[in-house]
Amino acid sequence: TSTKLSIISRGIAYGMAYLHSKNIVHRDLKSLNILLDANDFPNISDFGVATIQQNETLTGGAGTAQWMAPEVLSSKPYDQKVDVYSYAMILWEMFTTHIPFNGMTQLEVAVAVCKQKMRPKIPLNCPKNLRRLITTCWDADPNKRPEFVRIVNALESCSITFPGTDIRQLKSYIEQFSTSKLI
Numbered sequence: 001t002s003t004k005l006s007i008i009s010r011g012i013a014y015g016m017a018y019l020h021s022k023n024i025v026h027r028d029l030k031s032l033n034i035l036l037d038a039n040d041f042p043n044i045s046d047f048g049v050a051t052i053q054q055n056e057t058l059t060g061g062a063g064t065a066q067w068m069a070p071e072v073l074s075s076k077p078y079d080q081k082v083d084v085y086s087y088a089m090i091l092w093e094m095f096t097t098h099i100p101f102n103g104m105t106q107l108e109v110a111v112a113v114c115k116q117k118m119r120p121k122i123p124l125n126c127p128k129n130l131r132r133l134i135t136t137c138w139d140a141d142p143n144k145r146p147e148f149v150r151i152v153n154a155l156e157s158c159s160i161t162f163p164g165t166d167i168r169q170l171k172s173y174i175e176q177f178s179t180s181k182l183i
Contacts, residue, residue: 040070
């Protein structure tokens with residue numbers, strides 16, 4: 001349901017804000033690595049390519065092409081903002097129920113994202129605030145992407161939701177799992 005999608009999107013952001021507060025970069029954030037518990041609350045999984053980022057800048061490809069940030073696809077230096085890009089792809093996927101760049105090879109995705117600056121098309125019926133969050137999070141310039149703490153703050157305002165969300169249920173979830181209790 002829309003309410004569950006709104007809750008899941010917040011749960012992922014809470015989890016990533018926590019990981020980033022511990023200097024952990026997931027590097028393979030995608031829908032297949034988000035497991036839902038019996039209450040449909042998300043759990044981030046598969047830390048096989050995750051790393052702890054100290055003061056160095058990371059390089060080298062890690063992850064799955066459809067969710068990878070341009071700087072990773074291009075083997076350029078990167079930081080935690082690659083997870084923010086991947087989060088945008090998950091939000092787009094949750095809204096559209098499609099896999100980003102489905103049917104394209106890794107090379108085709110890399111060329112489309114890096115050279116052609118292509119991103120999946122956001123449907124016109126996507127709410128303005130959700131569209132703005134997605135496009136900000138998948139910006140080609142990692143410095144323009146928000147940190148997860150900022151994303152969480154925006155999401156907790158309940159102004160960014162999937163259409164038809166029960167705000168009362170969403171606020172109940174937020175009270176249960178707000179960032180102040182996690183970080």
